Amino acid sequence: MRTREGTLEGGRILTVADESAVITRVRSGEREAYAELVRAYTGIALRVAVACGAGADAEDVVQSAFIKAYLSLGGFKDGAPFRPWLLRIVANETRNTVRSAVRLRAVAGREAALSRGEPLIPESADPAVAAVEEERSAELRAALDELSDDHREVVACRYLLEMSEAETAQVLGWPPGTVKSRLSRALKLMGGLLATAPGWESGPEKGGRGGGDGDG
Structure with missing residues (x-):
């Protein structure tokens, strides 16, 4: 669900200002604050992974993407929206996974996920x-x-x-x-x-x- 202020994911609305505040806390050494971003965007990240073909590997793809995003926060542009930046990492991670995965697994997982939705x-x-x-x-x-x-x-x-x-x-x-x-x-x-x-x-x-x- 979208609002003028931000995006509702995982029960809380995160604005770009909210995201920036969390990222600042993480950069200052409060690593556990990153969990707020994980909780907020796990749902949409899983849907992107499934839509891009991750299938049964969607959860692993998303976990890997969140780790890569965390490790790359040092180069994240201050004030930029975190969500599309994260989802691009998810999409790229999915493509890499699909290239090395068995195609039938990806197709079956995607169809099942789309059916549930x-x-x-x-x-x-x-x-x-x-x-x-x-x-x-x-x-x-x-x-x-x-x-x-x-x-x-x-x-x-x-x-x-x-x-x-x-x-x-x-x-x-x-x-x-x-x-x-x-x-x-x-x-x-x-x-x-x-x-x-x-x-x-x-x-x-x-x-x-x-x-x-x-x-x-």
């Missing part, structure tokens, strides 16, 4: 409607897994994690123009994949959004 259908809903929604959710996950890593990551950040284009650019380490072009291309690819699924009348962004097809 889906909105629940009320028990009173029509069973036929529920069955259709479940089928379409499975088709969406299958289409997502057919994308390249870059295309899957940009879709996950923008639509599964609901990040802005600016945040997505920071987390993935891409120029804003690259985010736009890869997102446009990914949505067109997903639309094409879903168009071939039985009973799927209109996939997300069928026909694609405006914009170039290049990967910037």
